[in-house]
Amino acid sequence: MELALSLGDSSQSLPSFLSKTPKPSPALDFCIGLALGGGSSARSCSASETRKSGGPVNDRCCGGGGGGGGGGSGSSDSSSLLQLDLLPSSHVPRSCNSSTGNGSSHFPLPWLAERLVSEPESSSGRGKNLDVNRFPVPTIVAEDQDDAAAQSSSPNSAVSSFQMEFGMALAGGGSKRSEPEGDADRDCSRGSDDDENGLTRKKLRLSKEQSAFLEESFKEQSTLNPKQKIALAKQLNLRPRQVEVWFQNRRARTKLKQTEIDCEYLKRCCETLTEENRRLQKELQELRALKSAPPFYMQLPATTLTMCPSCERVATATTTGASPPGTNVSRPRPRSYPFGGGGPVGQQQGKAQGGQGQGQHPSDHVVK
Template sequence: MAEKDDGLGLSLSLGCPDNNQIQNHHPSPAATPPPPPTAATRFPLNFFRSPLPFMQQHVSSSSDAFHPSSTDRNAEARSSLFRGIDMNIRAVSVIDCDEEVMVSSPNSTVSSLSGKRSEREDNDGESLDLDDDGGDGGDAAARKKLRLSKEQAAVLEETFKEHNTLNPKQKMALAKQLNLRARQVEVWFQNRRARTKLKQTEVDCEYLRRCCENLTDENRRLQKEVTELRALKLSPQFYMNMSPPTTLTMCPQCERVAVSSSSSSAASASLDRPTTNGSTHHHHHRPVPMNSWAAVIPPHHHRTGS
């Protein structure tokens, strides 16, 4: 499938994953304000998650500020016990919307009515009766799909950019504004989050693939270098006059290893990853060579202090 704008404003266009790009591509939700609505960033992938799975943090709590009070939830739950049934199953709602039925027969033949699902259904009063033409009987009409209008989709998108989750009040308000049912708004947000996550996964995969390629190249280069050095082992004079082609350096603070080379693209070999807060690792002011060239380093540089 050809790469195209999917309406999410997402693409798989990744540059070389150097630190800058990593930073730019995976901005921290906390540190980075929502980007301007350009084509590429209209709906930022990292709206609610870290760049890669191994850096992913639990995000569902990010919307805790919007979570309803228990009073609201219980009130809604109580009232929902007596509410109607979703438009898509009204045609088969041959059972009474009786609290006792709902509770005691959670696994009735009408699976859509089971348990919390039925209780969750909301007939928001003023919302559209989307199955108005329905009632045409038969299970074939059980699910009727609605295509959201462009205006509705646009409002939902705008709202999603502000919060990727909604509390019940926000959901109800939005549903009322769009003349939809709250359940539809809820479903839209769930699907939207899923789409965002899927896209982010694709981006992550692409990023990791490029990292793998770069490391493979670097490994190949180093193997070649080893071979060359071994070949030169018998000519120490040449060896001594040779400038070090590659230096493995280690941060004395965190003992991370980085590769720098005067002859290679050092950025491609960096092993630093962006941190979860979007900042890169602290600067390595005094890299400590780790390879054979490290012989020139005074011994005290390697003290660990313990």
């Protein structure tokens, strides 16, 4: 059994985008493989199967599990799969021609370009990349500028994040790093007093503005090329590594949330199909019982049986409880379809009715 479901409007999304970039974002082509028949692998996305032949990288199945389990198993038993192809329109990028990384003349991210244009660079260079969450804090500007200079001077520095954080902590400005006025009330002093040995991982909360800006960037594009990453890091006065990590985590969160939604949907589908299956089984039992039972006309007096010459149905004139002419034995039943549509999604109901198409059972017509 293979049931392919397609949600979202995959037809209208990303044709040009996919043609331009070889690496669509994971949120763009989202699919779930659900093994219903006891299959061991849930990696059913057809897009992922094209990967060996140079297909896109990011269109992986959420159930596949890139690391360890799913990647090397290769047991892609696609015999009993419910495939869901979700294409949230909100994640369709508006401009992704930058992911190829070829054009450096035009800025790839429109929001960044806008910021870069709208923010006049000061000749001194100090604070030119300061974002909105920095300059309204006059009390920490001096420290921040030192940090900003230290960070922005070498955005591609190989210094590890630990070293960077440790250095900032030693400098005394780590606890106040990039804290806007809106977050000034946060208790930031706590983090700097327990990492005196530098062995504990320093976790710095991003400011609301930084998070909002990153969120906006993520809406535009869920992946960044190195240039975009560096530009965004400069813009937000973060390290490129932080921006990279943020986008990684953000993608993971998006995928997790989407997985939850898909699981809910699949659960409802499964319940509906189970109910449908139960009903069909019951109906099949009834029909079998009816078939194995002696024909009802045998129980009738022979003289009461007549046949309609036109439709060749047996008609009875007595009060034996037989069906009137033209009455089917199996009553037409209301049919409910899964997925709440109230109608056939495809034309599957033809097969569900035994392939007869009209729902007529051979016992409907009792021929004498």
